Amino acid sequence: MIAFMRISKGPEEFIPLDNAALIYPPTIARFNSNVFRLSFDVDIAVIPERLLKALNNIMVRFPYYKVSLHNGFFWYYLTQHEKPLEVYPDRSYPCAYFNRHRSANGYLFKVMYREDRIAVEYFHALTDGTGGLIFLKSLVAEYLRLSGIEVGDDPQVFKINTPINEEESADSFQKFFFPIKSVMESDVRAFHVTALSADLTDRTNAITAMVSVSDMKLIASEFQATITEYLTAELLDAYQRIQQQRVSSSKRYKPIRISVPVNIRRVFDSKSMRNFTLFVVVGIDPRLGAYSFTEIIEQVKYQLRNGVNTKSLSRQISRNVAGGRNVLVRYAPNFLKRPFMKILSDRYGDRLYSSVISNLGNVSLPSGMAEHVTQGNFFLSPSKALKISMGVMGIHSSLSINISSNLKTDTVVEREFLTALVNRGIAVEIASNRTDSMVAR
Amino acid sequence: MAYCVKCGVKLEPGTISCPLCKTEVRASEEIIGKSTKTLFGSSHHDHREEQPLVDMRRKGFIELILALATIAIIILAITGWAIGPEHPFSPWFSIGCVFIGVGFILAPLVLPSRYVLLSSTYVLLTLAILLFIDAQIGGLSWSLYTTASLVLYWLIGVFPWVIKHKRLVLGIVVDVVSIGLYLFLLDIFDGPAVTWFFPVALPIYVVTLICAMIFGLRMRRGMTVSEIVMGLILIACIAVGVGDIFYLRFIDHPDFVSWSLELWIIAGLLALYLIAVATIKKVRLFFTNKIDK
Structure with a gap:
């Protein structure tokens, strides 16, 4: 029944998930929380009661986030949710x-x-990084207003009394779908940091590195690259070194690929507040020989720039949406789809790339907010296959590189990646929630 | 604030070892600083989060098996209902088999990978399915044999791991008694009274045990591979030969031995060889080709 409603856009109480969100509910499991976290540090005291008031206030502007997730007969679906909102004390680790x-x-x-x-x-399943950032900025702006601080205008700060654009709640994937024939592509498994299940933890370990945006820009400009391109190249290079250290024979080398989520709202001129992100996978193949850093960054630049264009992204959208529209998939009951999604998601997803790096860019803050927000952090949950995920966010003049990992003790990726930045002359300041590195708090 | 001497990164105040390389920070408390604003709070204040117990792929397989089993059970139930009670096909038998089959497949996916736990589960499930099938065919008959065999397997193949080799003697005693008991039960299941156990099975078992004990004691002093192989063949020959002798007594046959005479000859030659190797140094060196120490 839900499947019919998906097509006919039936009663409002049933809200279909957007196309990118379909994979997240069935694949949630131990070591795969499918959660991301955005936070702002502020220089005023955060009072829970005031924060809750701010949250209740802004939810009027974000009705599409006032939803709960349900397991339907054919698909997971959302419904309007009216239970009271709550705020919670922070945890010792992100992305639980x-x-x-x-x-x-x-x-x-x-x-x-x-x-x-x-x-x-x-x-x-609710939204992606951009949607989440707009929500957080709006929440913090409202909190500051309730604290008596005047906050200026910003396109990413939705004020309570502004009208809701219908497009915000739309699934833009369906809008930009072209009915062309495309097939799911699989590839050779990428290199992963190996670990036994006993070496994994479901308490996400985080390391945050603070670097200067100007330092990063300077280094990236030496290679005529953007910060995202430069960081991706450094991460690929780090994985290349790890593979050389850990795999004894070059015959057993695997390709190294990094998944880079791309916010495609600007490409398609979408205002969707739900998921509207696609992944561009960039990589190198060390089976063909070792790559110098210059070669890696050239590859990254070429692959990223080549991947972010309307035609290429439309092809991906068509492939993803066509999968969901397939008659067999559409009318198969959810209790059969769900296990297959779990079993097959690695094959067409995580096993094809070694890690993920998502850069939200330099976050602009309106006046009033800019003076009080001191730092921003963006964490992505790792998965059992990937083990390491990287979220990047710039606030003011500093860039926070947030590396989350579900490896209990192994920090080889973080070490190789961050020491590479240090070796290029970038001052890196790190903080961690790994309990073995701190004095008693 | 300190720097890691190995990685070159600046560490947040209060850090006593580098999170990247675990290198200890060797600096005064003033330089290390005090932990004031940390990346995350202390775990003491964490509210308890529920965690799924299994990872994604395993969870997928569990869900898939349960989904397929549910479909199978529904189809069987509908079929049973549609053809009516007068038809000889009973869906309950098939549904029971589906349940036990699901147990077989799910056991390694759900249970921790421990030999004792998994093998005990499989023994129980096999017992259940065999008793179930036998009961469906019409009363318990052949399943008594299989039950006794499975219990014997558990006592020999699993019980020593339950006691974790801490009580070797207990393990051996349990094994010896359980094999004897198993033979006794087979005799009982065979007919209304005990027939062949005492005159045939018990003597063979006792002789084989004595041979095995001698073999075991000899092995503790060290044996070559050829000696072990020959020793095992010797035990087999003696056991079968003794079986022949006691069986002839059991059926009141006039001959002392029949077809096992050749076996006794082979056993004698093997025994001679093993005694010679064990007692005469030159023979041992000749066969083992070892330099005498």
């Missing part, structure tokens, strides 16, 4: 497993606080 019924009173996002921080963790 999200129980859709109980973790946040049935909501798919969780607002958390500590004395100087406002954080929101989103289950990825």
